[in-house]
Each structure stands twice: as structure tokens, then as C-alpha cells.
Amino acid sequence: MSSLYYRQKQAWASLRKKPGFVGTVITTMGITLGALLCILTLAYVLIAKPLPYPEQEHLYRVDSEFVDANNEGVGKAFTYPSLMHLYQKQTIFDESALIYFDENVLTSSPTQPTMNTAFVTPQWFNLLGVEMAIGRIFEATEALNTNNPVAILSYRTWQDEFAGTADILSQKVSFSGTSFNIVGVLSEDFIEPQIYSTGRNSQVFMPWDFNEVGEDLRKSWININDTQLFIGKLNDKISLSQAKQILTPLMNDTWQENVVGFDFFKGWSLSSDITPLQSVILGDNQDTVYMLLAGVIGLVLIACANIANLFMSRTAEQQRQLAIHAAIGASKKQLFKTLFAESGLLMAMAIIIALVIALGGFEIMQYFLAQRLPRVDELNLNGFTLLCALAITFVLAFFFAKLSANMINYRALNATLQSSGKGSGIQVSHKVRQLLIISQVAIVTALVFVNISLLKDAVNTIENPIGFETNNITTLVLAGASTTPPSREERKVIMQELKTKLSQLPQVEAISQSASPLSGFGIWAQVVVSTNERLVVKTKPVDENYFNLINQPLLEGRTFTDTEISDEVDLLLVNDVYARHLAGDKSPLGMQITFGGPEDPAAVIVGVVKGMTIPGRSETPMRAYPAAHRGGTRLMLKLKPGQAISRQQAAEIIAGVTSQYSLFELSSLDNRRDQLLFTQYTTAITSAILALLTFFLAAIGLYGILSYGTQMRRFEIGTRLAIGAKRRTLITMIIKDNSLSLITGIITGMILLVILYLGFPKELEAYLQVQLVPVFALTLGLIATISWFACYWPLRQFINRPAIYSLRGSD
Template sequence: MSLLYYRQKQAWASLRKKPGFVGTVITTMGITLGALLCILTLAYVLIAKPLPYPDQERLYRVDSEFVDANKEGVGKAFTYPSLMHLYQKQTIFDESALLYFGEDVLTSSPAQPTMKTAFITPEWFNLLGVEMALGRTFEDSEALNTNNPVAILSYRTWQEEFSGDADILSQKVSFSGTSFSIIGVLSEDFIEPQIFTTGLNSQVFMPWDFNEAPENLRKSWSNINDTQLFIGKLNDKHSLSQAKQILTPLMNDVWQENVAGMDFFKGWSLTSEITSLQSVILGDNRDTVYMLLAGVIGLVLIACANIANLFMSRTAEQQRQLAIHAAIGASKKQLFKGLFAESGLLMALSIIIALVIALGGFEIMQHFLAQRLPRVDELSLNGFTLLCALAITLVLALFFAKLSANMINYRALNSTLQSSGKGSGIQVSHKVRQLLIISQVAIVTALVFVNISLFKDAVDTIDKPIGFETNNITSLVLAGATSTPPSREERKVIMQELKTKLAQLPQVEAISQSASPLSGFGIWAQVVVSTNERLVVETKPVDNNYFDLINQPLVEGRIFTDTEISNEVDVMLVNDVYARHLAGDESPLGMQITFGSPDDPASVIIGVVKGMTIPGRSERPMRAYPAAHLRGTRLMLKLKPGQSISRQQAAEIIAGVTSQYSLFELSSLDDRRDNLLFTQYTTAITSAILALLTFFLAAIGLYGILSYGTQMRRFEIGTRLAIGAKRKALIFMIIKDNSLALVTGIITGMILLLALYLGFPEELETYLQVQLIPVFALTLSLIAIISWFACYWPLRQLINRPAIHSLRGSE
């Protein structure tokens, strides 16, 4: 132990004399290893770490998939009666639970915040092993059809909305006119499974009976809803394939019986999909994690190549010291231990910085990526992170020590001492230098091309026209505040008065009684009267001000009139994508569409608008816009430039008009658009930073390698200068001598890109297109620039001075 301590003490004494070397190593390795530990921990949590629930390997979500007459999947969602039938009749799950996710206004609070709600059956708590901070979970008294109005709060809701009130179990919360007694608070450590959407954390849990499904949908076998889910614990008697074979007929047969009289569903069927909770939560993020890992590993490899060059240069500088150790009897093994003590100390310091950076990375991901990546709340310095840190420290310390030791010509050390340190007892071989150049250029070629491609794709998506305006537009949505909603006629009166009040505000320029173009589209069954073609189309009722307010261009025909809206005339507009499907190159004007039931009146197409895309997506789906009724509770406000409306102001206006509604949502379309483009913004920023960091590390590494090679040829360069060689000729000579390694590195990088594409063709097909030829040309140009700089700059100090300076000290 005393010998180990002595070696560490000697290593620290030696390193203190080289603060520049120490600072470069621990900074470079600390930053890159910090990023590596952060992404490795993310990969472990998402892909390998078990879910924090008992028997998590037996937990599954069941989905109902509709298949049309052409045997094509239409979508996954339950009808309310189908879901209830499954819950009450299934026998393959030991326990099962229903979930219904929604949002509602907490009317019992003076601030009336909008809360994320979950309506569940009592089994949900048992399936997830929920522990309570206060009170109890739901019991048989809150089971299906008991209608017992109780509620459970999340720990965060208890702290933020109720200030951690110790008397919380004696209080109530009110939603939509119903008062719920608070019976419990979930444990602070509870992690809600994000099986509906990533980043969703329910704030209030209520019994299933009080879910937001309207009464007509609870009896409808033809209307689907994707906010209602089924999870269960599969029993040991059935495999997944057996479970699917049992559930599909259980769901399909009863559904077929209840839609037998509906022509629209002729030839359709239901099939069950059973997916583990682990897979549901992970979603399609596996490839994202792998790409992040590939990028950060590439950075670490570049950093390691650079640091390897520094270690080799330092070993060359230490040749006299090493010669003295050899002269007094130190063996190769003892010399290696001394080098390992230095590299181990440096890597230990680096990994401490890396752990701090990883902690910062966890905080950043939890703050910015909670809505994009699942389970980020579970990121922490866990045992896996520390084990990786220890392994990385040991492996890198051994690698750098071994690399330095392999440079030592043990027999030449004595001659080095006898020549007073002159000569070249320790040198980096030409082969090693060429290999380092090739590896640096190969990695930087692949990484920079990928990052520039990702950056270009993200920027193109951000800048892509979406087909409508979002500037100065605010969406306002109402929520019911009473248990008994107003009648249709009462809603018309309320909404008309509310629009009048809002229009009187000085900051409001125009109003549309329609949902935001960024939401509000439903999947409606439609039948083309002339051909009897059955379709499922994204549909949203809008009023006559909608298209002008968002500036969505009219391609053909006309928009609605005030009379058509007020008299509820059955007319509609379609987008150009739907129009081409209906009529090809002809006009669809005058065609009639019914919405599912043959008894429904047909709507006549009176206009065609240009198709729009949702920000962040590339497709333009078919869309239909029937004339809206005047009882809709969603509004859009076009505000004057530089103006805004506060939530408090809007809430006061609503309260002055009616007590039957409260303010559910008030949001800017610009903010909503930016949220939808969050992934693209993040990709653009991250890829730009990675590209710059890659170039920076590559430039340092190539400069170090080529500078060392130039210094090794100092005498040759001085001699050539002495006999009259031109500066340009010497520059060309150095570039020519290194060009083979540079070109080989570029080709190797292209091979790496090809291998990446062959390994992930579907994921990368979007990015690797003909349009990326300029990107590849830019990548090669940038690599050529840093390579030329790395060749020229070390040579500059030799060729810009008299030859005698190069010949001196080159013995």
C-alpha cells in the first residue's frame, strides 16, 4: 500500500510541473466522458432498467385495432362498450384496470387551474404497487358503478396547489360541478407509468364512473376514443400468442353483432394487440437513444485519439527521466506502473468532472425533455452510472499507460542518458501517426456529416411553410363548471354573448368560433354518396371566419356565409388532398358526403382550401371542414400586433357572461407551434454543438499529430531550406506526405456511414437523400480546411525563419 501511495505521490509531483497538459486532459476527457455517462445512464433507464412496479414483466396494455374491408389497419382505440365488455368478460389477466385520461378546471380553487385528471378502477393501485403518503387508495366502494365521488392527489399537486396542508383529507375538490372528497395523497416516490403519452403526470385521480365520456358515447359501438386504456397482469397459464387468440374473438364478435346494421363497417373487424408496459413506455425512442450513443461515442473516440497524442508526446519528453529510472534498475513492468499511476490519476480527476457534468445533464434532460423522452425523471447517479465510471476510468488509464509504455525502447534508454538526452530514444512511429490521422479523419467525417444532415433536416422542418398563420392568434377553450350542462339553445346564447364581449376588447381584431388549426381534428367516418366509398378522414367543424383568420388559402369555390352557419346548413369544405382523392383532376364542388350513418343528411362540398401540415410533421392528410354550429365552446382570437390577453382577464369576462362555464385553456398558437417543433429545435441546437465540438476536437488532434510529425522532420526541413527550397514546395511536400492518410480517413468515414445506413436503412432513409450531396461536399471542404491548417501551421514557424533555427537542436 505504501508503494502504491508513493507512486501516486510521485505521479502528482510530476504532473504538477505540466499544468497545461493536465488541464487539457481532464477538461477534454471530463466533458466528453460526462456526456457519455449521461447518455449511457439514459440508455440503461430506458432500455434495460426494470419498471418500478411489482411483477412488471407481466404487465401489459391491451389495444383494440380496427381493420377495414381491405384488411388495412385504420387505427387503435376502443369504443366505450367494447372496453367495458373486455374489462368485465376477460379471464386471462389476474388483475386488470381501466384508465381514462383528461383535463378539467379545478373550480373549487380561486385560481381555477386546469388539472390533468385520470379516472381509474381500484385495481390500478394494486397493479403498480402504489404507496401512499397520506390516506388510502380506492377500494371496492369506489369500484365500477358505485358512483362514489372521491379523489386522490399526486404528491406534487398536494404540495403545489394545497401547500402541503396536513389537513388535506378533510377537504374537497370540484370538477364540472361535482365535488370529490380527498381520501389520499400518493407517495412522493411514486412514478406514474407514461402509457398514454410521454411526459403525462396526472394530478388528480378519480373513480372510473366519473370519466368525461358523454352518455351517448358510452352506448355507441361506432365511436372510438384513444384516451381510454386497459392494462392488466397476464396470468401464468397463457402466452402472449394465446392471449391474443382469446381476446380477439372476445372483442370482435360482440362488436360485429352491434355494428351489423351499419353499412359503413361492412367487412371490418377488430383485432387485439397486447404490448408489455416496458415497450409501451419506451415507444419508438430506442433508435433515438442509439443515435445519441453513437454520437457521443464518436466524440469520446476523437477525444481519446487527441489525448493519446498528448500522452505520446509527454512520454517522448520524459525519455531522460525514464532513462534514469532504467539505469538504476527499474524494469519495464515498473516503468509501466509509473506511467499507469499518472494516467490513472488523470482519468480519476477526469471522471470526477464527468460525474458532475452528468448530473447537470440529468437536470437539463428532466427540465427540457420530460415531454419527449420517457422515464427521464428516473435519471440519477445510480449504481450503473458509478460502475460505468469506474470501468471507464480503469480501461482508459490502462490504455494510455500501455500506449506510452509501448513507445519505450528499453535498450535505447541508456544511450539516451549517455548522449545527455539528445537523439530520439523515444519516438512516435510513422505508422502510429498515420493510423491516428486516419482514425481522426474517419470519425470526424462520419460524425460531421451526420450532424450537419440532422441540422439541415431540423432547420428545413422548422422553416417549412405549414399552410396557415399563427402570429398574434390565441386559442380559448371553455370547460363545463356545472354537473348539468346547458342545453344547445342556451349554449348558443352564451357563446354569442361571450363573442360580443371579447370582440369589444381593444386588443382583439377578429374572432372565430372554431378550434385551433393545431388541434381539434377528429377521425370521422364518411361516405361519398355518388360512389358509396367509405373513408375515415380528419374532420373539424369550423365557422365562416376560420380560414380568413388563420389565412389558409382558398383554392376553389367559396367559404361559408353567416346565414349558412346560423341556419346550420349542411355544407362543407375539403382540403386539396381530399379533393384530389374524390375527383382527381376534376372539381369536387357539388359532391355530397354523409358522416357514417345513411340517415344523416348529406353535406355538399362548396369549396376547396390548400392543405396544411402540423408543425414537425411532413404529411398532409385528407381533411374535411363541415360548417360549425354556433354552440361550440372553442374560440380563436386574432389579436392586434403587440397585444395580448391575460388568463385573468379572459376568466373575468367568462364569469361576467355565465357561471356554467370556466376557462379551460388560453394559449398562443405561436407557443403551441414552438412546442410542436421542440424536437426540431433541440435537434438543430444539439447537432450544431456536436458538429462544432467535433471539429474543435479534430482540429486539436490533427494539429498535435501533424505538428509532432513536422518536428520530427525539423532537420530535413532546415536542410531543404538551406539548399534553396521554396516555402510553397515545403508546404506542398508536407500536405502530399499526409494526403494518403487524410484520403484514407475520408474513405473510411464514408464506409462507416455506409455501414450505418445498411444497419438502420428505414431510420436513415429520410436523411440520406440526393439533396445531401452539398452537405457532403461541405463536410469534405471543412475537413480539408482543418487538415490544411494542421499541416501548415506547425510548418509555418519553421519556414518563416532562417534555416539555421531548424538546423540547431536537430542533432
Template sequence: MSQLIYQFKQAWAGLSKKPGFVSTVVITMGTTLGALLCIVTLAYLLLLKPLPYPEQDNLYKVEHAIGDKSGETNAKAFTYPGLIHLYKNQDVFKQAALVHYGEDVLTSLPNQPTVNTGYITPEWFNLLDTSMVLGRRFELTEALETNNPVAILSYKVWSEEYASDPNILSKKIDFSGISYNVVGVTSKNFVEPQIARTGRLTGVWFPWDYNLDSRMKDRWSNISGALNFVGKLKDGITAIQAEQIITPLVNDTWKEKVSGIAFFAGWNINMELHSFQTVILGDSENTVYLLLAGVFGLVIIACANIANLFMSRTAEQQRQLAIFAALGAKKSHLFKAIFAETSLLMFLSVGLSLIISSFGFYVLQQNLSEILPRVSELSINGITFGVAVFFALVFALLFAGLSRKMINYRALNSLLQSSGKGTGIQVSKRIRQMLIVSQVAIATVLVFANISLFKEAVETITEPTGFSVQNMSELSLSVSAPQMPPMEEVIPVMTELRKKLTELPQVKSVSIAGSPLRGYGLWALTSVKDNVNFTPRSKGVDNIYFDMIGQDLIEGDLFTEADIKDRNRVMIVNDVFAKRLNPEGSALGMQISPGGPENFTIIGVVKGIKMPGSTEIPIRVYTPSNLGSTVMTLNLVENQTISREQVVSVLQQVSGLYAVFGLEDLVQSQKRMLFTQYTTATTTVVLAIITLFLAGVGLYGILSYGTQMRRFELGTRMAIGAKKKHLVGMIIKDNASVIVLGVLLSLVILLGLYISYSTELAAYLGLQLLPMFIFTVLSIAALSLFACYWPLRQYVNHPAIHSLRGSD
């Protein structure tokens, strides 16, 4: 032990004299290892770590897949009565819960925040074994059809909105005109399963009876994506068996209830079970593998660079090592001395890497919580620390081993006898060439991959959508009452509100329509001409909507004020739907049946719009909006904004029955829809720059060392008349073949990846990426030329005598 302590003391004493070397190694390895730890911890969380729920392998989400008469799945959403029928009559789950997700305004607080809400049956918290920091879970007194107005707050809402009030259980909270008694607060460590949408966290939980879809209790033909069924399978029953049992239970009843609706003739319900693991993680596995590939590429480049630094360090220590050898040190003793240095540096790097990985966790949680599942659970844990120690030991042994291989033990004695003249330790030409080839190949693959992803992300961001949301905001209102007032009372209030909003100096106009970015419903329609059924996306709009957002009219007319006022049975369709309705001619004048007594007549065709980040334009229809709509789009004067407080002030002048549910800048909404693309573009640029930087440092170090080994040759050539350009050309020529070999190796790697994952990569690789690859090769070539020239200039820019004397 004393010998080991002595070696570490000696290693520290030696390293303290080389602060530049120490800082370079620690920063390079600490940063790289930090990125590695961050991604490895994420990979463990998503690929290996069980979900934090009891019997997680038996937890399933049930999907209600509706298929039309052609057998194609039309939608995956429950009907309200079908969901209740399944809940009351199923016999395959030992515990089952209903979950409805929504949003509402907390009107009992002065700032009236909009929070995510969840409506559940009591089994939900029991399935998850949810712990409470205050109060209790829901009980049988809050079960289905009990109508008990109680609520449970999330830890976040309790701490942020109520300042962790210890007396919260004695207070009430108001939503939609109903006062709820607070009976519990979930604990801080409760991890909500995100089965509806990644990143969505519920702020307040209510008993099931208070969900808004409960008004559809008898509507077997209506579906809602907010309805969810989850359960824990009984022992001995598989997911396939459960599907086979509950499908006829739901399907037979549904077909009986809709038998009088001709539209649903030949349609069927198929029940599908998906494990919590599958629902929550989605396709994140592919993302994790891509992240791992990228970070391991950076690790390899960093290791090559640090290996070169250690080789140079070993060359500098040749006289000290020669003294050790002369005093009887064996090869193993020399290895231990070098290992002491590499260990110290690697464990210093571990400290830095843990700090960087913690920062990485924070960045992921703040920016990618809606893209990557379970990121809220990221933290430094035993896996993180264990991986850090493992890689530190591996790298310490690796760098010590490489340095040890450089040592010619026999040459050390002759070096001491010759008073240190010449070079006793050298990195062989073959090793230097291998390092150059690996640097160039890895850098080329990583830079090409990042540039390709960057190109795809930018193309998606800049792709025309067919509409504009500049200077627009969407305003949505909620009713502070248990029931919506009659429409004859709502219309004059909304009309007066729109008038007062238009009078604001920053508002140009107000459309009785929601944002073009969302708010589309699914509508079952039939073409009267040929009795073909369609389920297009639908939206109610007014007479100024299309002009406001810049959506082009192709043929026919837009709605008039009379169409909106009288709710005329007219319809505007997009060109995609028009082609489906009448491939050979015009869709104008065609009759569309919604299943009621009155048909709609198509009066106009508009250009189809594409949602940001989408690849297809779905079929869409537009009908005259309701004058009592509580959702509207504000068109603002250029460079002007409107605040929530201003809207609240105007609203209170008109009516106290309504609250501002949301006020959202549509440009920001559009950017959020493209968040993945913006993140990809930013990340790939950063990774490409880091890769080029690391490759540049590595190539410079290797070529600088090689040039240093040839300084006497360079001095001799200059002494006999060699020109500067000849020497530069000679060095470039000597290294060109190795650089080309690295590029060829990168091609082999890319081809291997394409062959191995042709299905997954087919959409990303093609001839259109050839310019990207050429640009990548030219970038690496320019970097290599710089790395060849820059270390050479210290010799060719001085008289030959400097190189012959070994002076700089």
C-alpha cells in the same frame, strides 16, 4: 502498498508542475466521459432495466383495432360500451383496470390551474403497487358504478399547488362543479407508466365513473382515444392466446350492436395485446443506439487526442525515465510510474464526468421528457458509477500502455550518457499516420451524419404548412358544473363573450373554431354518388376561419354568416379529399351522408394543410361551427398579447359558470410540435462543432509533434535557400495522402453502415446528400490544412538558425 502510495505521490508531484497538461486532459476526458455516462445510463434504463412494477412481464395494454370491410385497420380506439363489456366479461387477466386520460380545471384554487386528470378503476394502483405518502389507494367503494366523489393527488400537485399541506386529507377539491374528498397522495418515488403519451403525468386521479366519456355508455358506433384497458395476464396464458379469446368476445357483441348501421357492414374488431415495455418504450431503442454511436465517436476522438498528449508528455520525461533506468528500474517499474499518472488523471476526470452527467440528466428531464420515455428515472446510480470506474481504468491502462510502447529501454542509457542531446523517445511515423487517418475518418463520419440530420430537421421546420398561426391564440373554456347547460343557454353567453373579447384593443377578431393545429375528430361519412365510405378528419369552423389562418380557397365558396347561424348542411373539403371523391372532376355539389336523414352538400374546396412535422396531408372536412362552441381562436393585433388574467376578467363579466381551461399561443404550440426537429437541429450543430474542435485539436497535436521532429530538417532546408511556400507545400504534400486515406476510410464506414442497415437508412441517404458529404470533406480538408500550417509557422517565420539550434 507503501510503494504504490509513493508512486502516486511522485505522480502527483510531477503533474502539479504541468497544470496546463492536467487541465487539458481532465476537461477533455471529463466532458467526454460525462456525455458517455449520461447516454450509457439512459441506454441501461431503456434497454435493460426492468419497469418498476411487480410482474412487469405480465402487464399488457389492450388495443381495440377497428378494421373496415377491406381488412384495413381504420382506427385503434375503444367504444365506451365495448370497453365496459370487455372489463366485465373477460377471463384472461387476473387483474384488469380501466384508465381514462383527460384534463380539467381545479376551480377550488384561486389560480384555477388546468391539470392532467386520470379516471381509473381501483385495480390500477394495485397493478402498479403504488405507494402513498398520505392516505390510501382507491378501494371497492370507488369501484365501477359506485359514484363516490373522492380523489387522489399526485405528489407534484400536492407539493406545488398545496405546499405539501399535511392536512390535505381533510379538504376537498372542485372540478367541473363537483367536490371531491381527497383520500390520498401518491409517493414522490411513484413512477407513472406513460401508456398514453410519453411525458404525460397525471396530477389528480378520480374514480372511473366521473370520466366525460361515460355519457357514451350506449353508443356502440362512437370511439374515444382516451379510453384504455390494462391488465395482468393469468399464469399460463400467452398474449396471443389472450388475443384469440377476447377478440370474439368483443367483436361478436359489437357487430350485433351495430348490425343496423349500414356503414359498418363487413367491419370487424381485432383485439391486440402490447406489453407495457413495448408501449412505454416505443421506438426509443433506435434513438438510444444513435446516441450511443455518436457519443462513442466523440470518445474515440477524445482518446486519440489525449493519447497524443500523453505521448508528448512521455517524450518530455525522457531524461527522468533515463535516470530511473540507470538506477535499475525495469520496464514494469516504468509502466507503473506512468500508470500512476494516467490513473490520477482519469479518476480526476471521473469526478468531473459525474458532475457533467448529472447536469446532462437534468437537461434531458427538462427538455426531452415528452420524447424519451423514463427520463424522469435518470439519476447517478450503481451502473453509472460502475461504468465510470471501468472506463477510467481502461483509459488509464490504454494511455499508460501507449506511452510505454514509446519507450526504447536501451536508448534511455545512451540518452543519459549523451547528456540528453537528440531525441531518445519518438512516436513512430506509422503511429502518427494511423492517428491522423482515424481522426479524419471518424470526424468525417460524425460531421456528415450531423450535417445530414441538421439538413433534414431544418427542411421539416421550414416546410410550408399551408396556413399561418402568427399573432393567434386558442381559448378553451370548461363548465364549472357536472352537466353542460342546454345549448339555448350556452349560445347567448358565448356570443356575448366573443363580443367583449373583440372589444379588447389587442384583439382583431374571434373565430368560432379551435386551433388549426389540433381539434380534429374522425367522422364516418359516405359518398352518396357511389356509396363509398370514408373516415376523414373533421372540424367545425365559421365564416372567417379560412381567411384568418390564410388557408386558400381553390374553388367554390366559404361559409356565410347565415350558414353558421342556421347550421346549414353544407360542407367544405380539402383538395386531397376532393380528389378522392371525384378524381376526374369537381367535388362541388356532391352529397355526403353522415348516416342521418340529412346529407351535406359540398360548397367549397380548400388547399390541404400539413401539420408541423408531418409528412402527409390527410383528408379533411369542415362544417359550420356551433355558435355555442366553448373553443375559439383569437386573432391579435401584431406584436400584442393577451393574458389569462385578462380573459378571466372578461369571462367573469359575462358568466360565472365557466372557467378558462386553456389559453395558448399558437406560435408556441407550433414550435412544440416541432420540438424534435428543433432539438435535432441544435444538437447536431453542437455535436458537429465539438467534433470539428476535437478533430482540430488532435490533428494539430499530431502534426505539431511531427513538425517538431523535423525542425532540424526544416532549418537545414531554409539554410540552403528553401522558400516558405516550398516548406509549407512539402508538409502538406507529406500529409495529404494520409488525410485522403482517412476520407476514403470514412466512405468505407458509411457504405458499411448503409449496407448493414439499408432499410433503416434508406430514407436518410441518397444522392441529395452528396453536396453535404462534399461540404463535410472540404471542412475536414480545411481543418487539416490549418493543422499542417499552424505548427509550421513557428519555424518558417524565423531565421534558420532558430530551428538548427532547436530554439523556438
């Protein structure tokens, strides 16, 4: 122990004399290792860490998948009675629960915030092993068909909305006119499984009976809803294949019996899909994590190459000190221990910085990526992170010490001492320098190309026209505030008065009684009357002002009139994608479409609009726009430039019109568009930073390696200058001598890209296009630029001075 302490003390004394070297090493390695620990921990949490629920390996989500007559999957969702049939009749799950996700206005609060709500059966809490901060979970008295109005709050809701008051169990919350007694508060440590959408955390839990599904839809076998889910703990004696064989006929046979009168569903069927809860939560993010990990490992490798160069230079500087150690009897093994003490101390300091940076990375990801990556709330400095930190510290310390030790010619150290440190007792071999150049260029070629490609794709998606305007448009959505909703005719009166009040505001330019173009589309079953073709099309009712307000171009025909909307005439507009499907190159105007059953009236197509895309997506799906009625509770407000409407102002206007509705949502289309493009913005910023950081690290590394090589040829350069060699000739000589290594590095980088593509063909297929040729040319240009700079800049100090300076090695 004393010898170890002595070596560390000596190492620290030696390093204190080289603050620049120490600062560069611990800063470079600290930043890159911090990023590595952050992504390694993310990978562990998402892919390897068990879910924090008892018997999590037996927890599954069951989905109902609709298959059409052509045996093509239409989508995964339940009809309400089909879900209830599954819940009540299944026998293969030891315990199961229903969950319905929704958003509701907390009308009992003065601020009336919109909250994430979940309607569940009591087994939900048992399956997840929920612990309570206060109170209890739901009991048998809150089970199916008991209609007992109670509620459980999340810990955050208790703190934010009720200030953590101790008498919370004596209070109530009100939603849609129903008052719920608060019976419990979830533990602060409870982590809700994000099985519906990433980043969604329920704020209030209520019994299943009070979900927002209307009585007519509770009996409908043809209306599907993807917000209602089923999870259960599968009996450990039943395999997944057996479970699917049991559940599919249980669900399909009953559904078939109840849709037999609907021609639209002729030939359709249901199949069950049983997915482990871990896979449901992870989703398709596994490849994203692997790509992040590959990028960060590439940066770490570049950083290691740079630091290796510094260590080799440091070892060359220490040759006299090492010679003294050898002269007094130090063995090669003891010299290695001396070098290991220094590298270990440096890596220990770097890993401390790395852990601090990793903590900051966790905070950043939890703040910005909670809506994009699952389980980020679980990121912290856990045992896995610390174990990785220790392993990385030891491996890198050993690597740098071994690299330095291999440079030592033990027999030449005495000669070095006798010559007062002059000569070449310790040098970096030409092969090692070539290997460093090749590795640096190969990694930077691959990383810069990938990052520029990702940046280009993200920017193209952000700038891609979406087919309508979002500027100065605000959406306003109402929520029911009473147990008995107003009739359709009453809603028409209420909405007409509300539109009149809103239109009188000086900041409002126009109003449309329609949902936002970024939402509100439902999947409607449609039949083409002339061909009897059955389709499932994204559809949204709109009024006469919708297309003009968002400036979505009309390509053919006309839009609706005020009279047609008021009289509820059965008319329809379609986008150009749907029009081409219906009529090819001909006009679809005058064609008739029916919705639902054969008794429904046919809607006549009167116009065709240009297709729109949802921001962040590339496809333009078929869309239909039937004429809306005046009872819709969704509005779009076109505001004058620079104007805004506050939530309080909107809520006061609504309250002045009716007490049967409250303000559910008030948001601008620009904000919603930015939210949908968040992934692209994040990708663009991240890839740009990584490309610049990679470029910067590579430039430093190549400069260091080539500078060292140039220093070794100082005498040769001085001799050539003395006999009349021109500056251009010397520059060409240095570039030519290093060109083979540079070209080999580029080819190796291309091989790495091919291997990357072979590993992720589906994920990268969209990026491999002809348009990437300029990107690859740009990458080669950047690599050539930093390589030329790294060759030329170290040479300047010799070719810009008289030859005597190089020959005598003096300044």
C-alpha cells in the same frame, strides 16, 4: 500499499509541474466522458432497467385495432362499450384496470388551473404497487358503478396547490360541478407509467365512473376514443399468442353484432394487440438512444485520440526521467506502473468532473426532454452509472499507460541518459501517427456528415410552410363548471354573449368560433354519396371566419356565410388533398358526403382550401371542414400586433357571462407551434453543437499529430531551406506526405456511414436523398480545411525563419 501510495504521490508531484497538460486532459476527457455517462445512463434506464412496479414483466396494455374491408389497419382505440365488455368478460388477466386520461379545470381553486386528471378503477393502484404519503388508495366502494366521488392527489399537486397542508384529507376538489373528497396523496417516489403520452403526469385521480364520456357515447359502438385504456397482469400460464387468440374473438364478435346495421363498417373487424408495458413506455425511442450513443462515442473516440497524442508527447518529454529510473534498476513493468499511476490519477480527476457534468445533463434532460423521452425522471447517479465510471476510468488509464509504455525503447534509455537527453530515445512511430490521423479523419467525417444532415433536415422542417398563419392568434377553450351541462340552445346564447364581450376588447381584432388549426380534428367516418366510397377523414367543424382568420388560402369555390352557420346548413369544405382523392383533376364542388349512418343528411362541398401540415410533420393528410354550429365552446382570437390577453382577464369575462363554464385553456398558436417543433429545435441545436465540437476536437487532434510529425522532420526541413527550397514546395511536400492518411481516413469514414445505414436503414432512409450531395461536399470541404490547417500551421515556425533555426533546433 506503500508502493502504490508512493507512486501516486510521485505522479502527483510530476503532474503539478505540467498544469497545462493536466488541465487539457481532465477538461477534455471530463466533458466528453460526462456526456457519455449521461447517455449511457439514459440507455440503461430506457432499455435495460426494469419498471418500478411489482411483477412488471407480466404487465401489458391491451389495444383494440380497427381493420377495414381492405384488411388495412385504421387505428388503435376503443369504443366505450367495447372496452367495458373487455373489462367485465375477460378471464386471462389475474388483475386488470381501466384508465381514462383527461384535462379538467379545478374550479375549487381561486386560480382555477387546468389539471391533468385520470379516471381509474381501483386495480390501477394495486397493479403498480402504489405507496401513499397520506391516506389510502381506492377501495371496492370506489369500484365500477359505485359513483362514490373521492379523489387522490399526486404528491406534487399536494405541495403546489395545497402547500402540503397536513389536513389535506379533510378537503375537497371540484371538477365539472362535482365535489370529490380527498382520500389520499401518492408517495413522492411514485413514478406514473407514461402509457398514454410521454411526459404526461396525472395530478388528480378519480374513480372511473366520473370520466367525461357522455351518456350517448357510453352506449355507442361506433365512436372511438384513444384516451381510454386497459392494462392488466397476464396469467403466467398464458402466452401472448394465446392471449391474442382469446381476446380477439371476445372483442370482435360482440362489436360485429352491435354495428351490423351500419353499412360503413361492413367488412370491418377488430383485432387485439397485447404489448408489454415496458415496450409501450419505450415506444420508438430505442433507435434515438442508439443514435445519441453513437454520436457521443464518436466524440469520446476523437477526444481519446487527441489525449493519446498528448500522452505520447508527454512520454517523449519524460525520456530523461524514465532513463534515470531504468539506470537505477527499474524494469519495464515498473516503468509501466509509473506511467499507469499518472494516467490513472488523471482519469480519476476527469471522471469526477464527468460525474458532475452527467448530473447536470440529467437536470437538462429532465427539464427540456420530459415531454419527448420517457422515464427521464428516473435519471440519477445510480449503480450502473458508477460502475460504468469505474470501468471507463480503469480502461482509459490502462490504454494511455500502455500506449506510452509501448513507445519506450528500454535498451535505448541508457544511451539517452548518456547523451543528456538529446537524440531520439523515445519517438512516436510513423505507423502510429498514420493510424491516429486515419482514425481522427474517419470519425470526424462520419460525425460531421451525420450532424450536418440532421441539422439540415431539422432546419428544413422548421422552415417548411404549414399552410396557415399563427402570428397574434390565441385560442380560448371553455370547460363545463356544473354537473348539468347547458343545452345546445343555451350554449348558443352563452357563446354569442361571450363573443360580443371579447370582441369589445381593444386588443381583439377578429374572432372565430372554431378550434385551433393545430388541434380539434376528429376521425370521422364518411361516405361519398355518388360512389358509396367509405372513408375515414380528419374532420373539424369551423365557422365562417375560420379560414380568413388564419389566412388559409381558398383555392376554389367559397367559404360559409354567417346565415348558413346560424341556420346550420349542411355544407362542407375540403382541402386539396381530399379534393384530388374525390374528383382527380376535376372539381369536387357539388359532391355530397354523409357522416355516420345512412339517415344522416348529406353535406354539399362548396369550397376547396389549400392543405395544411402540422408543424414537425411532412405529410398533408385529407381534411374536411363541415359547417359548425353556434354552440361550440372553442374560440380563436386574432389579436392586434403587440397585444395580449391575460388568463385572469379572460376568466373574469367568462365569469361575467356565465357560471356554467370556466376557462380551460388560453394559449397562443405561436407557442403551440414551437412546442410541436421542439424536437426539431432540439435536433438542430444539438447537431450544430456536436458538429462544431467534433470539428474543434478534430482540428486540435490533427494539429497535434501533424505538428509532432513536422517537429520530427525539423532537420530535414532546415536542410531543404538551406539548399534553396521554396516555402510553397515545403508546404506541398508536407501535405502530399500526409494526403494518403487523410484520404484513407475519409474513405474509412464513408465506410462507417455505410455500416450505419445498414444498421438503421428505416431510420436513415429519409435522410439519404440527392439533396445530401452538397452536404457531403461541405463535409469534405471542412475536413480538407482542418487537414490543410493542421499541415500548414506547424510548418510556419520553420519556413518563416532562417534555416539555421531548424538546423540547430533553437529558438
